[in-house]
Amino acid sequence: MRAAIYVRVSTEEQANEGYSIGAQKEMLQDYCLVEGWDVAGVYEDDGYSGRSEKRPAYQRMMSEMDTWDLILVIKMDRIHRNSRNFMNMMEVLGRHGKMFVSQSEALDTTNALGRFVVDMIQRLAQLESEQIGERTYMGMREKAETLGDSQSGKRTMGFTPPFGYSLCEGQLIVDVDELPVVGRMFREYEEGGSIDMIAWNLNKEGITTRRGNAWNKRNISTILHNPVYAGYMRWDDILIRHKAETVLSAEEFNSVQNLMASRVRDPSKRNVKLIPTEEDFCSNV
Secondary structure, three states, rough: OEEEEEEEEEOOHHHHHHHOHHHHHHHHHHHHHHHOOOOEEEEEEOOOOOOOOHHHHHHHHHHHHHHOOOOOOOHHHHHHHHHHHHHHHHHHHHHOEEEEEEEOOOOEEOOHHHHHHHHHHHHHHHHHHHHHOOOOOOOHHHHOOOOHHHHHHOOOOOOOOOOOEEEEEEEEEEEOOHHHHHHHHHHHHHHHOOHHHHHHHHHHHOOOOOOOOOHHHHHHHHOOOOHHHHHEEEOOOOEEEEEOOOOOOOOHHHHHHHHHHHHOOOOOHOOOOOOOOOHHHHHHH
């Protein structure tokens, strides 16, 4: 069995507590001797944090995977302090038939118990990730729901302003160069033009996206589905009215949505998201 010994230290305190580079190497080399493993290489990251994967020796070790069969560390936190990064590494090792051993902990994937421990760590990391995602979603939703009419148009949920607009003190304002292009897209589509044809015409004329890229079916479709151009910012299923200038009315926007849906051949894939019109507001008064 060929072992890649990985050692790391980031602070003087760790060195004083017995985690010096030299101490780690000596213990791990002795461990290989007891196990009858050959030392394929020793990889040292001196002064690098375990929370980042951007460590020269670590990167080199992973790129030289064909020269070793397992990674050997003194403790798990020597190679990763982030559970997600650790599980990403374990997935890579698994795909290549490599193993991982922590000398001072019950983690040795050369046996069934070690593989069970890794599986539990993976499940805990997944749970942590999902809980963070849920908290983020609920926070964003609560923020959207609390943007009442008195705040309409004054906050943008932290989103990057869409093509046609920019931000000034948290408010959407018109980009005089971009918004007319958006109006042209809606107009040409309503007049029977296809999204591919609209993209072809814009690219032919040298009109690019904000980042200087070519227009395509995907980015134009995104614009045609965005209610911001008719006075609404959408987050999830929540609509927030804004006060910036628009390129079309709610009725015209809804007409385009229905037109796009009618051009989808598979009825099960027709997903129409309409927005309230002035008539809707009047009927609720």
